[in-house]
Every structure is written in C-alpha cells, then in structure tokens.
Amino acid sequence: MKKHVFWLYIVIFIVSSLSIWKGGEALRNQQIKELRIDSFEQLNQLASVLESAIAKYQHMPTLLASNDRVSKALRDGFESDINQLNRELEQINRITEASDSYILDTDGLTIAASNYREDASFVGRNFAFRPYFKDAIQGKPGRYYALGTTSNRRGYYFSYPVYEGDSVIGVAVVKVDLTQFEKRFANQHYEFLLLDPDGIVFSSSRSNWLYRVLGELSHTELQRIADSQRYFGKSIEKLAIVYQKPFDEKSQEIDMLENTLINGVEVLQRQSFLRMSRPIRLLDFKISILAPLKTINEEISLWRAIFAGGVTITGLLFGLALLRSRMLRERSDANEMTRHNQAYIREVIQNTQAGLVTLDEHHKIESFNPAVEKLVGQPLAPLVGQPLDMLFQPYDKGTPVASSQDDLLTVANDLGIKVLTCEGYLCYSDQAVAVEMTLCQMQLPNRLSYLVTFHDMTERKRFEQDITQARIELEERVKERTFELQDANTRLRQEIEEHKGTQRELIQTAKLAVLGQLSAGLNHELNQPLTAIRAFAGNGLKFLDRGQYEQAHVNLQHISQLGHHMGDIIARFKVFARKGDVQQGPIAVQTAIMGALKIMTPRYKEVGIELVVAEDQDFIVNGDMVFLEQVLVNLLANAADAILEDSNNERRVFIKQKATQDQIVICVQDTGNGLSEEATKHLFEPFFTSKSSGLGLGLGLSISQRIVDVMGGQIVAQNLTKGGAEFCVSLPRFKHQSSQSLIAEEP
Known part of the structure; x- marks a missing residue:
C-alpha cells in the first residue's frame, strides 16, 4: 500500500510539473507579445527622433x-x-x-x-x-x-x-x-543599436557594443572597411550572440554573452533580448531595439518555483517536528551554560581596574564594582537606586546623559550605534575626578540594562591644558609675524605697480619720439596722394560736365585706391602708437618686418637710404607683433641716424633672417661708421646716446632690450668687418603642440 501511495505522489508531481511548465510557456509568449507591441512603438519613436534631429x-x-x-x-x-x-x-x-x-x-x-x-x-x-x-x-x-x-x-x-x-x-x-543621442536614450528600459550598411554597430546605448558586427563579414569586406579609415584603430569583432530564433515576422529572440560586474568581479552571463529593427532611410542605416526578457523570464521562473516551493515547505514541516525535540534538549544545556557565564562575568567585573556601573531599564544605578569606589575615595552604597547624574556630570552641560530611556535611544540613533561616550567628573566626593564615561546598551534575557565604564583622565587633562596654552602662544606669534609680512608684501606690490607704470610710459615716450622723427617723411608720403587726388577730382568734374562718365569713373577709381593707400599708412602708425602690455603668441617674422617697413619707408625715401630685405623664410616666433615692430622700428631708425652722420658712406640698410633649432634671429645691418668702444659699453643703458645733441632720448635700445627680454629672447650688437654695425634680435621659435603628419588626423 505504501508503495502505491509513493508512486501516486510521483505521478501527481510529474503531471503538476508538466502543467506548470506548459502554462508558464503560454504566459511567457503572451507577455512577450505585449512587450513587442510596446517596443515597436518605442522603435518608431526613436527612429523619428533620430531622423528629425539629423535632418x-x-x-x-x-x-x-x-x-x-x-x-x-x-x-x-x-x-x-x-x-x-x-x-x-x-x-x-x-x-x-x-x-x-x-x-x-x-x-x-x-x-x-x-x-x-x-x-x-x-x-x-x-x-x-x-x-x-x-x-x-x-x-x-x-x-x-x-x-x-x-x-x-x-x-x-x-x-x-x-x-x-x-x-x-x-x-x-x-x-x-551622435553621442548626444546616445546620452539622450541611455537610461531607457531597452537597449538600442544603430547599424551602418555593413551591419557594424555605429551607435549604441552600451559602449562595449560599439564597432561590433551582428552578422558575418568576409575578409574582403573587412579589408575595405580598414582601407577607408572609417573606424581608424578599432578592431571589428562579432557580438557574442549564442542563440537566436524568430518570435514572429517582425522580431527575434536572441541570447548574448555579456561580462557583468558582480561584487567587483567580472562574470560572463547570458542575457536574453527581444530584437526589433527598422531602416533609417535618411542615413542609410538600420536601428534596432533590444528589449530585455530578464524580467519576464524571472517572473515565469518564480511562478514555476511556487509549486516546487509548496512541496519543499511540506517536507520542511516534517523536518521541523523532528527538530523540536532536539531543541528542547539543547535549551537545557544552554541554561546551564548561562549560569556558568554569569558567575564568570561577575568575577571579571569585581577584579577589573576600570570603574563599572550598571543601570536598570529605568536608568537607575543598580550595581558597581570596587574600582569606582577607589576613584571616588568613599563607599557608593547610598547611590543604589539613584540616577546616574548623582555620581557623574559631563563637561558640556548640553551633552545628554541617560536620565531616561528616550534620551538614550535618541543619542544612540544620532550616533548610529548603541554606545555613548563623553568626558566629565565624578562629583560624589569633595574633590571632582576627571573621567571618560562610556555608556552602552546591554540586551539581557527578559530585560534591558546598561553598562557604564569610567576611566581616570586626571593626567591626560593636565597634559591637554599644557598643550592648549602652548598652541595659543604659538598662534599669537604667527599672527604677529603674518601681519608684518602682509604689510611688507603690500608695500612691495605698490612699488612693482609704480615700476610697471613708469616702464609703460617710457615705452610710449620712445614710440612717440620715433613718430616725431618720422613726421616729415609721413607728410611727404601723404602729400603725394593728396596732390594726385586733387588732380583726379578736378579732371573728374570736367569729365562729368562733358558727359564723359567712363573717364570720370576711372578717375574715381584712382581716387579710391589712393585713399586706401593713405588709410593703410595712417592705420599702421595708429597701431604702432597704441599702448598695451606684451601679449605672447605665434607671429610671422616677415609680417612684423613688413609692418616696421611701412612706418620707416617714408623717412628712408626722404633721406635716400636703400632698404634690402631678405626673402620670406616663413619663420614663426613666440612674441607680440606690435612690440616686435617697435623693436625693429627702433633699430631701423638708429641705422638711418648712423648712416646720416657720415655722408660719404654708402646709404644702405640690410634686414636678414636666420634660424637655429630653437631660435629665430633677425639682423639689421647698416653702412655707417660702426659703434665706438664707449658706445659698446653703455649701449643698452637708459638715457645713453651717441647721437648728436637733440637727436634722441637714449631710451630706444634700453626699451628694446626690455621688450625682447619679456618675449624670452635677447638683443646683441657688434661692428661688421666691412664697416657699419649689426644689431641682432633672437626670439624663441614657435613650436606647435602636435607634429603634422602626412595625412592629417581628424576628430
């Protein structure tokens, strides 16, 4: 009979298991259909958003x-x-x-x-x-x-x-x-893939799926993609799809292997998705949505586990009955062990060196050990049944003491633990004793109790007072010294600002002095186009009176060109005369030279000096365009003055460029009498000049040297063997952040 019952249970178990399994499959398919409908709407919405955003x-x-x-x-x-x-x-x-x-x-x-x-x-x-x-x-x-x-x-x-x-x-x-779209749709309950015409993932809600391919690519196709540099430096690998089958004509079920971080360790897991796709005609791409099936699978698994759980619970009930008798035996053994432990703890409390006090559930003193009486110096028997504040008072009157159960629970909750520690005094005797108090909750069988521990802190408090006094004295000394340093620093900053202002004014004075020397040449340079403009204007009026509009139009074009020419001359002088600080940056050497020549050409034409300029070498230096032009104008003006002092010499000035690995050198050579020994010694000193009286302030070379120093370069002078002097300005070569390659890289 028992055998037949056993087999009956087996048959019932098998039939029930098959029913649960088939019912779970039907429920799963229904939930996937509902998921497909929702996901297809989301797919159309995602495609529309992407198309409209790109369009x-x-x-x-x-x-x-x-x-x-x-x-x-x-x-x-x-x-x-x-x-x-x-x-x-x-x-x-x-x-x-x-x-x-x-x-x-x-x-x-x-x-x-x-x-x-x-x-x-x-x-x-x-x-x-x-x-x-x-x-x-x-x-x-x-x-x-x-x-x-x-x-x-x-x-x-x-x-x-x-x-x-x-x-x-x-x-x-x-x-x-396209990363802006990935961020926009990154936190959805589905994953999405944007596939290029070769089936490679170009955009995705998961970064580790990028540059993966869903299908198969031949070696020829992979080589074509690599030659196009479309995915420069990225290896094209296949997504780890281990299973896929069509769910209906518009969707497929796929399983993928993914590395998942669990407790700091990467674990390879199998994940199931429902995939739906549609094309994006604007980009010739295809977009896919992968809706996770994890929740559905877990719900079906949980539903299937209910039956097995019921059988398991039934078996557990039988097991619990057997365990009950065993627990009764173990409880008797535990009571005996408890009595033994209580005796042991009592001996430890009586013989410890720390003061111990126990409180009952109403926070009244219940017992104490001899160490507390030793700290106080007198018996504490009268305090039994009294609140703790009769024995102990904290330093900070705002520190809560366990005078009620609510107070203790509030402190414990604030601290996040069931322990309260504070410092104070044992005040029961005539002399207060400094101690550290620790109060902790003890959950004893059938009742709640508290243990209070006292540690003597008399020596430590004395040391703390000494350290506090020393720190106060040190802080006072530091404050005094800091005030003195701040005062000295303020005075130094004021002196620096005054020095900078004086230097800027000297630079501006030197500029204006050069402009004053060039005024005669500037007048000549502007008078010629003005004379021509008057002539063309008069002829134009006559042509208009005669109805010869084409000739009048030609005259107006000449007048416009002459006006632009005069505007360029005046604009260059305005830029040269402006105030400002050195602004470091990449500048073309030839551009700076041509700017200086526009300023100095009128004067050189006036006195008949020939300018010989070397060809453009495309040199780039790190400096300030306006200030470099000022330095070159000063050197060209000095060269002209040196040539004019001796009318017998050849009137010619050379501007040359040369380069080293880290420096660009600009040289100005003249055909004058050269530099005297006295001039060479004091060449860059302020207010020193070797020119005739009234021909200079003696500031040009001094200011030029300071400007070149600020730009990280240097200026030197020497006499040429063939006669004349040479002034060379060396400036650091401008270096790009990254070197140029044969094929430019693109972000």
Missing part, C-alpha cells in the same frame, strides 16, 4: 557654401577674412549645436573651422581622403560616417561644394556628433 543639419553645408565670406576666404586667403570666418563658424556651431563645421580648399586642406581655438583644431589638416570631400569636389552633395582619428568621436558628415561661377573652389562640411 536639420543636412542643409547646413549648403547654407555655408552660399556665404560670401566663405567664398572670399577661399578665393583671396586673407588672414583677416579667415579669422572672421573662424569666429562665424564657431558661433554657428554654438547656435545649431552641431559637432564641427569647417571649410576645405580644392586640395582638401582645412582653411577655417569652428574648433580653431582647440588643440585638436581642423585648421591646416587635410581631409582629401574622405569620401565626403571627393563627392563634393565633383559638384555633388556628400555624406559620410566615420570615427574621428584624433578625438576618437563618432560623427555623421554632410558636405556641399562651394562655387564661384561654374567652378568649385572649396567644400563646406558639417559634422554631427
């Missing part, structure tokens, strides 16, 4: 290509136009929230970019190898997607040709960073 950038290159400033910068290449274009591109990027905007010439070289201020600027980099450039340079709108090789940022590129007439003179490019 607003596709016409930006067309607008940039139609900008007159872009055409002018590509056509003329003036630095002022390019600088203005850089600022406009930066402002456009800030308004449209695009990643980068830049302009390429016909060789693929970037002439202007919105990120021109950044270290990884596109300016000067060549992107001729990119497909979007190749399409646009042929007159077609370009599109491309790639991983930037410098900043390691992914983006989608739109390009459009820049026309001048029927010719393509450049390309306008806009890059859209």
